[in-house]
Amino acid sequence: MTDTSTEDVRMTVSQITELYNVGSELVRLAIPNVASAKSVVNIRKELNELGYDIPLVGDFHYNGHKLLAEVNGCAASLDKLRINPGNAGSKHDNDENFKTFIKIAKDYNKPIRIGVNYGSIDRDILTKLTDANARQKVPMPINAVAVEAVVESAVHAVDKAVEYGLEPNMIIVSAKLSDVNSTVTAYEALAERIKQPLHIGLTEAGVGLKGIVSTSVALSALLAEGIGDTIRASLTPLQNGRTEEVKVCQNVLQALELRQFAPSITSCPGCGRTNSTSYKNLAADITRYLEKRLPEWRRLGYSGMEKMIVAVMGCVVNGPGESSHANIGISLPGSGENPICTIYENGKVKESVRESNAYNAFVASIEDYVKRTYGRLNTKGISS
Ligand code: SF4
Numbered sequence: 207m208t209d210t211s212t213e214d215v216r217m218t219v220s221q222i223t224e225l226y227n228v229g230s231e232l233v234r235l236a237i238p239n240v241a242s243a244k245s246v247v248n249i250r251k252e253l254n255e256l257g258y259d260i261p262l263v264g265d266f267h268y269n270g271h272k273l274l275a276e277v278n279g280c281a282a283s284l285d286k287l288r289i290n291p292g293n294a295g296s297k298h299d300n301d302e303n304f305k306t307f308i309k310i311a312k313d314y315n316k317p318i319r320i321g322v323n324y325g326s327i328d329r330d331i332l333t334k335l336t337d338a339n340a341r342q343k344v345p346m347p348i349n350a351v352a353v354e355a356v357v358e359s360a361v362h363a364v365d366k367a368v369e370y371g372l373e374p375n376m377i378i379v380s381a382k383l384s385d386v387n388s389t390v391t392a393y394e395a396l397a398e399r400i401k402q403p404l405h406i407g408l409t410e411a412g413v414g415l416k417g418i419v420s421t422s423v424a425l426s427a428l429l430a431e432g433i434g435d436t437i438r439a440s441l442t443p444l445q446n447g448r449t450e451e452v453k454v455c456q457n458v459l460q461a462l463e464l465r466q467f468a469p470s471i472t473s474c475p476g477c478g479r480t481n482s483t484s485y486k487n488l489a490a491d492i493t494r495y496l497e498k499r500l501p502e503w504r505r506l507g508y509s510g511m512e513k514m515i516v517a518v519m520g521c522v523v524n525g526p527g528e529s530s531h532a533n534i535g536i537s538l539p540g541s542g543e544n545p546i547c548t549i550y551e552n553g554k555v556k557e558s559v560r561e562s563n564a565y566n567a568f569v570a571s572i573e574d575y576v577k578r579t580y581g582r583l584n585t586k587g588i589s590s
Contacts, residue, residue, distance in 0.1 A: 208222060214245075228452045247277075281310055292327050322356050328362075336351055379405070405437070410440060439455050469514040482539075482541070529549075535549070
């Protein structure tokens, strides 16, 4: 999701292209007012002119029914419309607003995402469930009521959307809470109760390591159960900006072997068997090198290198083993070992090099391996 003002077309287009370039496959924009609803038309136009056909999702709260109805081109410029049923309007007109929103989605043939968040849960449903729970002999913990309310709100909104004429297969659902266990339980319940695709994520996951770890745990638990069709990491951005969310999602999918985005690096944590920092520096340098080279390999038409496993290991204990299990690996010498690094390719020793030459020799080996293995063959059978 972008965090630029949607009214600022230039900044928003720039951020969308940045997200797309790191691998985002769907971008959501906040559309809080008329000015941003108008901007969406220009944002779509500029992206098309630049050759970015990334789908855009409009994020609406409170006034989505009005903006979509009143701003020419807004609905048509979007690929999906997100509505939060807890925020469709004030209590007395909530249902009418929701009905209008659904009619517009239907008229424009746009799928919607019913996006329930515990922070903006439908108060009627929460109050009803809280009161019923309080009347129980042994009331459930408050977290369990929260989960039930989120799930109930999502299921209720799906039923209403279908009742108001939207095809069931035009609905995607999310039900996010900000703690891992509740989020996982809510999605498990939703997967049992509805057939719609689920957009999964942990909302308001937080800053830095805490946000990344919590998000990864929640997403992984669900994906390992086969739950989840689109995913998002909701991180408070620090120095790495918005693209960190995309990278976290890619790493989760790659760790679970559901998708491949970039070569995997196997590197050991180091221990008292090596007092050298060479392998740590080498692991970091090779990681950066692969990140830098991947777009160029793609540009050259190489394919499949995302599946490559590269090992950088610290000593003889696990170095030869891990390096030979990788497509290409290097095992550095630990303390007291002969100061020679061994490069492996597909399980076989390729060459031994001096430690001082490890980076250059390993990079040359990687380039050679990638070209031979993933390079596009030209008419003479030579990799180009
Ligand atoms: S490979 Fe060697 S240096 Fe690395 S963690 Fe294992 S024992 Fe320690």
